[in-house]
Amino acid sequence: MSDFAAQNLRPELLQSVEELGYTHLTDIQAATLPVVLKGEDVLAQAKTGSGKTAAFGLGILQSLDATRTYTHALVLCPTRELADQVAEQLRLLARRMDNVKITTLYGGVPMNGQIATLKHRPHIIVGTPGRVMDHLMKHRVHLKELQQFVLDEADRMLDMGFYDELEVIFQHLPQKRQTLLFSATYPDTIAQISDAVQKAPQRIETQSLHTGTKIEQIAYKVTDEHRDQAVAAVLSHYQAQAAIVFCHTKAQTFALTEYLQQKDIAAVALNGDLEQRERTQVLTRFAHKSALVLVATDVAARGLDIDAVDVVINYTVTEEPDVYVHRIGRTGRADAEGLAVTLVSESEMAGLRAIEAHAQVVLKPKGIESVRYHANRIVQPAFATLSIDGGKRQKLRPGDILGALTKEAGIDGDDIGKINVTNQVSFIAVKLRSVKRAMAQFREGKIKGKKFRARRC
Numbered sequence: 001m002s003d004f005a006a007q008n009l010r011p012e013l014l015q016s017v018e019e020l021g022y023t024h025l026t027d028i029q030a031a032t033l034p035v036v037l038k039g040e041d042v043l044a045q046a047k048t049g050s051g052k053t054a055a056f057g058l059g060i061l062q063s064l065d066a067t068r069t070y071t072h073a074l075v076l077c078p079t080r081e082l083a084d085q086v087a088e089q090l091r092l093l094a095r096r097m098d099n100v101k102i103t104t105l106y107g108g109v110p111m112n113g114q115i116a117t118l119k120h121r122p123h124i125i126v127g128t129p130g131r132v133m134d135h136l137m138k139h140r141v142h143l144k145e146l147q148q149f150v151l152d153e154a155d156r157m158l159d160m161g162f163y164d165e166l167e168v169i170f171q172h173l174p175q176k177r178q179t180l181l182f183s184a185t186y187p188d189t190i191a192q193i194s195d196a197v198q199k200a201p202q203r204i205e206t207q208s209l210h211t212g213t214k215i216e217q218i219a220y221k222v223t224d225e226h227r228d229q230a231v232a233a234v235l236s237h238y239q240a241q242a243a244i245v246f247c248h249t250k251a252q253t254f255a256l257t258e259y260l261q262q263k264d265i266a267a268v269a270l271n272g273d274l275e276q277r278e279r280t281q282v283l284t285r286f287a288h289k290s291a292l293v294l295v296a297t298d299v300a301a302r303g304l305d306i307d308a309v310d311v312v313i314n315y316t317v318t319e320e321p322d323v324y325v326h327r328i329g330r331t332g333r334a335d336a337e338g339l340a341v342t343l344v345s346e347s348e349m350a351g352l353r354a355i356e357a358h359a360q361v362v363l364k365p366k367g368i369e370s371v372r373y374h375a376n377r378i379v380q381p382a383f384a385t386l387s388i389d390g391g392k393r394q395k396l397r398p399g400d401i402l403g404a405l406t407k408e409a410g411i412d413g414d415d416i417g418k419i420n421v422t423n424q425v426s427f428i429a430v431k432l433r434s435v436k437r438a439m440a441q442f443r444e445g446k447i448k449g450k451k452f453r454a455r456r457c
Contacts, residue, residue, distance in 0.1 A: 012096035026051035027206040041201035042180045053089045056180045066099045073148040075126040078156040080106035087126040105131045108276035129165035154183040185322040215332035219342045219365040228259045233373040243311040245295045257295045267293035288429035290385040312340045317348035321358030383429040385457040391424045409441035
């Protein structure tokens with residue numbers, strides 16, 4: 001019997017859990033799932049990537065009655081990317097249940113499609129505070145019969161200035177409900193939110209600080225004029241296959257990305273100046289491993305759920321120790337090992353000492369001279385990301401694209417990586433040796449009887 005079977009979940013959920021390969025509960029799941037299933041409120045602190053989505057998702061789906069057309073659950077997330085990821089995880093867990101409708105609501109996309117979807121009351125809404133509030137004010141979202149309310153990455157939402165939107169949403173919640181609040185850190189504002197929306201919550205705290213057994217934390221002394229060279233040296237020395245470099249400013253992300261690209265390092269920048277289309281493409285390339293280094297600001301990276309990052313580099317020392325904890329939580333996820341490297345100048349030593357005290361770690365800076373840049377040690381991407389001008393609106397599914405490439409173009413299935421289908425565009429990861437054949441298929445062939453324009457991202 002798996003850990004999940006011992007929770008007396010409905011058979012459809014157990015089947016989905018088995019198909020997803022889940023057998024053992026993570027720490028946060030073991031601590032929260034029994035409480036969630038009892039219907040009690042939960043105030044949980046856990047590091048990013050700890051499995052909390054399945055913890056609250058299974059609780060929501062266990063009590064959901066798909067024959068009743070009202071919104072059973074509302075899940076709020078800080079960013080559209082996290083909302084998409086949470087919704088996808090819920091769909092995977094619910095795939096053996098009949099007719100469960102899950103809708104995402106966030107900005108950056110036209111309202112019309114969301115308005116049409118809301119006319120058929122979704123069972124579960126996953127969204128960002130701003131867009132959910134907009135629909136609530138226009139009476140398109142109805143929460144009178146809401147059973148469960150989830151705040152995911154609550155500290156990130158507050159950091160991003162969503163307090164006013166949250167207050168409006170709180171006013172529309174029914175008195176009788178279950179409220180689940182998850183946060184990686186626990187500032188005073190989280191306690192205030194909990195007091196406002198929860199009733200006698202079970203306070204649950206798993207390991208929120210990252211121990212050296214899972215994440216190796218290192219600091220290197222640098223001068224400001226040599227930070228870019230230091231990043232390149234770290235990437236080559238440790239042969240990073242997936243790395244995130246956190247910068248303080250947008251200008252730093254652009255300048256560092258340009259420098260790394262000149263070094264033939266597959267880097268992309270992520271910051272608040274990017275349009276949503278550009279942001280989606282950047283994150284997709286990183287997820288597809290056609291770009292191996294993501295250079296990001298904290299605000300742009302908040303709420304992202306990115307798997308298998310083996311190195312995190314702090315370009316500068318953050319003045320907020322909580323931010324450091326959140327940054328390094330991008331690596332060492334799901335009990336994997338990871339590496340966190342911080343570049344520190346003489347003027348930043350006080351900030352490093354504050355981080356040591358907060359994160360309960362010793363960071364004795366080494367000389368960066370011990371890390372050398374070697375061009376022949378830079379890991380190069382094995383995949384390229386292709387995009388085609390067609391998606392869900394054109395009734396495309398991942399299986400349609402995979403079939404066109406493997407059956408019609410004769411490309412080995414192992415050469416096709418992740419396929420992401422959005423409303424208007426689809427992204428396909430293809431091994432470099434098969435890119436020409438894939439592009440020829442899109443140029444000359446058809447998918448479901450239609451031609452689609454393709455390009456390399």
